[in-house]
Amino acid sequence: MAERPKGGEGLRTALSTLDGPLRFLLLSSFLIPLGSFMVLPFMSVFLHERLGLGLGTVGVVLAVASLVQFSGGVVGGSLADRVGLRRTMLWALIIRTTGFLGLLLALRWPPLAVGALVLTCCGAALYLPANKAYLVRGVDDEHRPAFLSAGNAVLNAGMAVGPLIAGPFVLSSPGWLFVAVSGLFVLVTAGHARLPAEAGEERPGDGPAVRPAPGGEGLLPFAANALAFYLYFHFQHFLAVYAVERASSTFYSLVLLLCFALVIVVQPLASGLIRRMRYATALAFGFICLATGLAVLAAGTRPAMLAGGALITLGDIVLFLKNDLEALRRSPRSDAMVFGRQRLAAGLGACASGVLGGQLYGLTEQAGRTGWFWLLAAAQCVMLPPVLLALRDRPAKHPDPLDDSQGALRAYDTDRRLSGR
Incomplete structure (x- = not known):
């Protein structure tokens, strides 16, 4: 059996097929x-x-x-x-x-x-x-x-x-x-x-083959995407205020450049690995990265903001790509409709983050403890993902051998409780 292309090799092989x-x-x-x-x-x-x-x-x-x-x-x-x-x-x-x-x-x-x-x-x-x-x-x-x-x-x-x-x-x-x-x-x-x-x-009749879909046409990827964007946009919406107050607008731009650079370099190279990951393993990894990165931001130092931004970006690299891939796999709808639904989930999550996160940041700012905002956001990254278990789909007729979202999410919840996180 030929060895599967990995990392940059797999990326180059795929992109070499691009036409004009x-x-x-x-x-x-x-x-x-x-x-x-x-x-x-x-x-x-x-x-x-x-x-x-x-x-x-x-x-x-x-x-x-x-x-x-x-x-x-x-x-x-x-x-x-x-x-x-x-x-x-x-x-x-x-x-x-x-x-x-x-x-x-x-x-x-x-x-x-x-x-x-x-x-x-x-x-x-x-x-x-x-x-x-x-x-x-x-x-x-x-x-x-x-x-x-x-x-x-x-x-x-x-x-x-x-x-x-x-x-x-x-x-x-x-x-x-x-x-x-x-x-x-x-x-x-x-x-x-x-x-x-x-x-x-x-x-009509020329679209992709209908994919086997669990019940609910992939409600779990939709909900997971909304939750991921809700948590990620705490960082996106409020880091500017936090970073400029403690450093400068120039340093804030540097943090953003680091995050963009990670997405540009890491996600293409890791795309094959992300595809092969079990779905809930990807969810657990992504939400843990978000939780860790948000908690690190609470320190308020320049190194902490750089490290926190990097960890959060690694989490969103995995979550956003894997949720799209899983939604495509589970839904019998056209690709355009699947991407549209995922964008709707992102919009709902980002909007909720702006409304609820804004109130929370205002309260911590009034108390003079804005670092607690990031700790509370990190706590949500730990407590909210297990709720996705309630949205698990019925088993697909032809399940993906790489996917065991129910069991892996339960394992993540068990690990969380045993470790005290």
Whole structure:
């Protein structure tokens, strides 16, 4: 029996099969977040300082925009099933380009900025499920993790580079910045119009074979994804306030760069290993990494913030990829619908984290004990995952030999109690 390719070898083998359209799609997966993150991370500053909106209003606008961007993925998946993957991506990019042009016009008429921002988020919601489904269409289960992790890597690279390019211009020359981003999206949209429809559009009888699905069509991956995003976004939402107070905005940027770099480098190399892991082993590993990283943040020192960010990122690398792979395996629905449902789970988790985590951080800040916020978040990483046992599915007719989610989750719960965690 031939030896299975591992690590970077498996990744290179899978990616060597990419044709021209899929290579363009991976390039777009870098350019789209590059352009988006030249603008979106600075929207709170832009709306407040440049357009004069109150902070309370800014918070509500950003919360609504984030919920639309994540949860609208269900609509994106459904639309892709109806009109095809390429057409869905094309319309999504047209909508998003219109949103960035609206931000340019908002420099003359500020109220337009809110609608423009929501429009860009609608485009993002429609685009991502179709993008992922196009990328993995026709790819066998063994190579899907490599394709998905490659897409995640270039996406995170774009997210990391975008703010570095735009930072000096977002307040001093926002007009030119919005023109540049809109122009970039026009070019990317034109490229998508040339993608071959036959490679990406779903047709009756031409989709992937129906997968054996446990009862509930994979409720466990949906719930696990929502929980993972809820816990992870404690870090995403509130590290900035915590880190800037104890170090500086420059150091906070350094922590984010470390996290992006880990996703870019580690996830593609580890994608084969993550695919072969039992599902609940991956869940246990991911949630333990999150718990440890959040607890380390409580120390409040610079090394602790770097180490905590690294551990949290390792946890999300495993959780987010494995949940997507497990949802694909368990659901008989199209890939686009599966990715849309997973985006909905992410949106619900991120929204809950903002609402509940914000209240919790406010209470600890008033008490002068913000370190306790991270310890309480870490405690949730230990106490909440065993609740997923209640959502376990009925055994599949053809179970994956690598999966034993019920038994492994019980083992995780037993280990937790025996170790006193």
